[in-house]
Amino acid sequence: MMYGYAWDTTTPLTFAISILPILGIGLLVTLKAAAVGYAIALVLGLVLALLRRSRFKIISWTVAGFTEFVRDTPLLVQLFFLYYVLPDFGIVLPAFMTGALALGLQYSAYTSEVYRGGIDAIPRGQWEAATALNLTRLQTYRDIVVPQMVPRIVPSLGNYLVSMLKETPVLSVVTVLDMLGLANMIGERTFEYLVPLSMVGLIFLPMTIICSALIYAVERALPKSGIPLR
Amino acid sequence: MTWTQYLPPLLKGAQVTVMISLSSIVIGAMLAFAAGIARTSSNRILSGIAFVYIVLFRGTPLLVQLFWFYYALPLIGISFDPITTGIMTLSLLTGAFGAEVVRGALLSVPHTQLEAARALNFSKTYTLWHISMPQAVIEMMPAFGNLAIQNLKDTALVSLISIADLTFQAQSMRNITLDSATVYTLTLVGYFIIALCLMLVVRFIEMKLRRGPAFPRSAHS
Numbered sequence: 001m002m003y004g005y006a007w008d009t010t011t012p013l014t015f016a017i018s019i020l021p022i023l024g025i026g027l028l029v030t031l032k033a034a035a036v037g038y039a040i041a042l043v044l045g046l047v048l049a050l051l052r053r054s055r056f057k058i059i060s061w062t063v064a065g066f067t068e069f070v071r072d073t074p075l076l077v078q079l080f081f082l083y084y085v086l087p088d089f090g091i092v093l094p095a096f097m098t099g100a101l102a103l104g105l106q107y108s109a110y111t112s113e114v115y116r117g118g119i120d121a122i123p124r125g126q127w128e129a130a131t132a133l134n135l136t137r138l139q140t141y142r143d144i145v146v147p148q149m150v151p152r153i154v155p156s157l158g159n160y161l162v163s164m165l166k167e168t169p170v171l172s173v174v175t176v177l178d179m180l181g182l183a184n185m186i187g188e189r190t191f192e193y194l195v196p197l198s199m200v201g202l203i204f205l206p207m208t209i210i211c212s213a214l215i216y217a218v219e220r221a222l223p224k225s226g227i228p229l230r
Numbered sequence: 231m232t233w234t235q236y237l238p239p240l241l242k243g244a245q246v247t248v249m250i251s252l253s254s255i256v257i258g259a260m261l262a263f264a265a266g267i268a269r270t271s272s273n274r275i276l277s278g279i280a281f282v283y284i285v286l287f288r289g290t291p292l293l294v295q296l297f298w299f300y301y302a303l304p305l306i307g308i309s310f311d312p313i314t315t316g317i318m319t320l321s322l323l324t325g326a327f328g329a330e331v332v333r334g335a336l337l338s339v340p341h342t343q344l345e346a347a348r349a350l351n352f353s354k355t356y357t358l359w360h361i362s363m364p365q366a367v368i369e370m371m372p373a374f375g376n377l378a379i380q381n382l383k384d385t386a387l388v389s390l391i392s393i394a395d396l397t398f399q400a401q402s403m404r405n406i407t408l409d410s411a412t413v414y415t416l417t418l419v420g421y422f423i424i425a426l427c428l429m430l431v432v433r434f435i436e437m438k439l440r441r442g443p444a445f446p447r448s449a450h451s
Binding site for chain 1: 285286288289290291292293294295297298301302303305306379382383384385386387389390397400401404410411414415417418421422425426
């Protein structure tokens with residue numbers, strides 16, 4: 001019995017059906033964590049990418065080093081770091097927020113590389129032309145860089161959303177009751193791990209396949225020549 | 231306790247991490263070649279099996295796979311010790327991602343070369359190993375490098391099935407000392423150093439491959 005839903009362990013099938021509503025509650029947590037984490041990754045990644053282009057060597061090198069470090073160390077350890085070390089500095093966040101923050105931080109290192117690649121792909125001549133035309137920095141980014149960048153970066157950003165979705169179960173380690181966390185709890189109480197864990201895998205599979213298909217559709221729908229912002 | 235006293239247990243954990251990572255990269259690479267070649271094969275059954283394997287392991291979270299092999303599989307009478315379970319799961323995951331890399335690289339070999347090989351009456355196997363693969367293998371290296379780093383990061387999850395790797399040691403050190411900041415900083419630095427070494431190894435192999443013919447020339451050429 002969990003969240004008011006009792007399970008029926010007579011056969012694997014009835015068990016699977018009876019725990020579906022419980023896993024559904026976990027699924028919402030999984031999706032919420034991925035959404036919050038992805039929002040953090042998109043924004044923080046952009047900040048990192050722009051700082052990396054700073055004229056001051058100290059800033060660009062520090063950011064480059066930070067990004068590389070975050071990219072090459074495990075999410076789980078970063079999660080433990082945030083979960084146990086932040087409270088030492090007086091920052092006490094609920095487990096869910098810590099988890100979303102860890103996801104966002106790890107993936108901001110990836111997205112910053114995507115943004116950087118997108119900006120670098122703009123030919124030098126266009127930057128020079130923008131200078132020659134006396135465009136401001138804002139105008140250059142808004143009217144020249146971003147419109148061409150978007151179709152190029154959407155596929156990679158989308159792929160990272162799918163990977164992030166698949167990494168959310170790690171959050172169950174710090175007591176977040178996502179799908180895997182709930183499946184484990186059901187397993188502990190019924191001594192039946194096979195059905196709950198298989199169900200989690202079976203729910204993830206169509207989710208990731210549909211997400212990938214959607215991203216592919218968006219990728220094909222975007223005009224290669226760019227999207228005007230105005 | 232000073233931070234230098236944390237090092238011996240962490241180093242012991244790092245050894246386990248390196249061992250698991252290297253063995254699952256090697257086994258994963260073999261699986262990747264097998265599944266990648268099977269995917270490009272004209273044999274429907276072979277390519278179908280490879281497809282199901284790739285979709286299944288790429289589409290589900292590693293932690294779910296790991297728990298499934300560790301908690302669920304023994305319930306139907308199949309059980310392995312934690313280390314075997316860890317290496318097996320990581321190998322299967324790396325193999326599934328690597329298979330797509332192998333497939334992509336094989337498909338990137340210009341079609342005209344395959345036609346030329348057919349015109350010269352080379353067998354399919356000969357064409358694969360002596361014409362497609364030597365070129366494809368160089369194409370694969372950067373992607374394989376990324377997968378190796380991803381694999382190293384993924385090994386942290388095996389600490390959750392009670393393998394005493396770097397993360398596991400860090401957890402127990404923290405539980406003893408409660409000095410979270412130092413312990414986890416050292417752990418992160420440890421993973422970073424291993425990752426840098428791994429990148430160097432991949433670069434070295436790539437350089438070696440670029441230099442000479444990847445496979446010894448046989449009597450045919």
